[in-house]
Amino acid sequence: MMFFNGPNNEPVLCRAFPTYLDGAALLWFSKVSAGSISSFEDLARSFIDYFAASRIYVHGSDYLGTIKQGQHESLKDYMTRFTDATMEIQDLDPAVHLHVLKAGLRPSKFWETIAITKPKTLEEFRERVAGQMEIEELREAQKLDKQPHRRDEKRTFRSPGSKDTKKPSKLTPKYNTYTRFNTKRENIIKEILNARIIKPPARAGNYQDQRFVDRTKHCAFHQKFGHITDDCIVAKDLLERLARQGLLDKYVESRKGRRENSDREENKQAMADNNKKEQTTPDRPRGVISHISGGFASGGETSSARKRSYRTMLAIEGTIQPKKDKDPDVTISFNQADFRSASPNLDDPVVISIQVGELLVRKTLLDPGSSADVLFYSTFIKMKLSEKLIQPSSGELIGFSGERVPIMGHIWLKTTMGEIPMSKSIDIQYLIVDCYSPYNIIIGRPALNIFRAVVSTLHLCVKFPV
Structure with a gap:
């Protein structure tokens, strides 16, 4: 679409290209030095040079000479196999195409006919092939009709002392x-083959000769x-093995009913436990586990400010009603129509696009577990x-695995x-950090609370009052 709309799309191409990268390609792009790319041609050349070893091998016209019709292969199967091979070859000369196609035929009456008539074009050759295919299909149909009678004759005239060899x-x-x-099962097999969960069989197994099959x-x-x-x-045994390994849960008919029954049992058990707790005195906790991720929502930049914030939280005895603002009370709920994924149980993160200033920023992660709104330095550039x-701004951000990332500073940006x-537009205070991330921005609790947004990871959806 960009090439079609006009030639002056170099900046758009360069900015759009990385949004479709993943894995090793995304890691390569993050290591490209700043200022080394001046045009989309430079970006494409650098990408191709780096991944040259991963290039898919494409056959040339010489490869067609190795394709020969098998001794028991039908003309239709040979033509299909030959056509699939020619699809990989660019700018194939029609004369070479016709010559190699005729040379691959096995010696037969049709081969002799082609040698005598000498078709000069591919269209002429295909017309003769179409007639020969009809003849072969008629012969196959006659063989299938005669096959049961032959088996009956063998059963009738077999001698009593003979044995099947x-x-x-x-x-x-x-x-x-x-x-x-x-x-x-056919649809499941096709889907898992396309998803490469299993590999196609190398051999067909012990089945009837393909010349006499239905x-x-x-x-x-x-x-x-x-x-x-x-x-x-x-195939039946393979699917059963995968189902017992839990890889085909979305295709299992009774799994949903089992899950609902188990949920009912858990709800009943939880209600019973709650009733017991109301009647008995709760046990005192053995200790307290706290986690501070860092940022403005953690209480401040200094340790004394964070201690004051922590003591204030411990001193809260009742619930303070928030001040009423101009916005009316809004009930936010999610229903079946809000699902954004065909497989809602895969635990995908909620990633959206937001407008920061005059730019549309994709790959923005909504993380209610983050105490800071993070703008990565690569995105800032x-x-x-x-x-x-x-x-x-000083301080560090601390992740769950314990790694510490220094804060370069903070910036206020209008976010829509x-x-x-x-839509809603609010000025958000972002912390800027310089580290690798698959996302451009992380929206944490501070911004989500300002937007009064509710995130549903089950529905892959976020809602807020406007």
Whole structure:
């Protein structure tokens, strides 16, 4: 879209490109030295040079010479396999295409016909191939019709003393009971293959010769004809193993009912425990565990200020009603329509886009557990703000793992959350720290309380009164 709208999109391209990076690519971008990129072409070249070893190998036209029709391979399968290979080759010469395609045919009557008629174009060759495919399909249909009669004749005229020299091995199920899924096994197999939870089988197993199989039945797991996915014992055992490992919970039909029943039991138990606690005197706590993350919400920059704030919290005896402001009381609730994820139980963080000043900042984490609103120095540089706007501030931010990050200073920036007309703009005091982060800004309790925002990590949604 950016290339289509006009040529003067270099700044937009350079700014948009990193927003789609992840993993090693994002780590590479964070280490690019400042001022080393002057155009999107420089950024693209630097990216390609760094990840040259990870480039996907693309075959050339010489590779087509290695594709030959198998001894028992149908013309349709050969053409499909050859076409898939040509899709990877750019600017393939039609003359080379036709020559290699004819050279890969196995010796047969159709091969002799092609040698005599000598089609000069791909269209002419494909017309003859289409006619030959129809002939092969008719022959396959006749073989399928005759196959049951041949088996009956063998059963009828077999001598009493004869023995079967070759019996097809029949697979037996590994489990006595199987999980009931809320989706067809074929759809589950396709999804987990696309998600690379499992690898496709290298071999099809001991199944009937593919020349005499029923083409109306196809297995999504083995990628072959002859049986359907729901009747495939290998696929059935594989899905059962994954289900027992807990990897297919969203497809399990009874898992939701079990969870609801367990929740009911836990609620009953909790109510019973609460009734017991009301009748008995609670035990005294063995100790107190406190955690201070740092920042303005922790009580101040000095230790004495934090101690005063802590003593004030301990001295609170009752609830102080907040002063009534102009905004009316608003009840904030979440319902089924607020879900933003197809899988609400994956514990994803709530990440939104906000407007800071005149810029739209993506990858903004809403963290009610943070006692500070954090603006990372790398984001500050991208915003092209003046260093003079940074006001001095000492102290450190402390994470849950104990690491300490020094605070470079703080800055007041106008922050807008939501979209017009359902938006609100407030001046927020951000702490600036210089460390690596997958996010650009972290909105903590101070800003969330100012916005009067309520975050639902279950719904991946945030609501606030406007």
